[in-house]
Amino acid sequence: MTAGHPTEPVPRAEVGIYGGTGLYALLDGAEEVVLDTPYGRPSAPVTIGVVEGRRVAFLPRHGRHHEYPPHLVPYRANAWAMHSLGVRTVLAPCAAGSLRPGIEPGDIVVCDQLVDRTWGRPDTFCEGHPVTHLTFADPYDAVARAAVVDAARAEGVTVHDGGTVVVIAGPRFATRAESRWYRTNGWDVINMTQYPEAALAAELGAAYAGIALVTDYDSGVDGEPGIAPVTQDAVFAAFAANLERLKAVLHRAIALVPTGDGSGRAT
DSSP states (O other), rough: OOBSBSSSSOOOOOOEEEEEETTTOSSSSSSSOOOTTTTTTTTTTTEEETTTTTTEEEETTTTTTTOOOOOGHHHHHHHHHHTTTTOOEEEEEEEEESTTTTTTTEEEEEEEEEEEEOOOOOOSOOSSSSSSOOOOOOOOOHHHHHHHHHHHHHHHOOOOOOOEEEEEOOOOOOOOOHHHHHHHHTEEESSHHHHHHHHHHHHHTTTEEEEEEEEEEETOOOOOOTOOOOOOHHHHHHHHHHHHHHHHHHHHHHHHOOOOOSSSOOO
């Protein structure tokens, strides 16, 4: 891994943030670091700065110009880049569609479970001896989640403490039948990037909190025929409209997340 030049020291950061749609400039006046990893280049150079007295690394998961669709995001390179910087807690805002009438656009869901419906994505660092089986019953770190929930409440944002995100391959949105099936299964929101992001963070010992900003109702809501199916333009517009509120939540959460116990997991 290199930062600018192989002989230069790699800077360090405590907290990492993956940017979702439209969240490309969280830090002002910060240092930009170009990293190589055993899994190729991450989505973009990493921006490192100080927020609330903490060293923070920001990486736009889709690239600077949204050039990586969800199935082609270099998830392993991104996770390894954060790990190489010393990141112990990852906050991962993302756009999500609601599968529930009670979860409305503009709300934040701090997920506690996920269902993986993707395929073909490199999703592990385990590629041979020794074989390691990851414990993943609880994919999101409880302490990091609590910090985000507290931050959202303090900012006056409607937040749902817990929820299951179903992660689809994309880049297409769900059909009406698929969306109906997801609702029938009791899942709460739908997204395209939370897996394998969460699993890779766990393999590297980092606490991971997914922050689902609800932008739409996916294919609609049962019994509400006036709600149009989601479009890309609608997602981008909704995310942009809520960007400042999301930034405020992130800034407050950064101050609240613990420093870690040396293993990478929040304590």
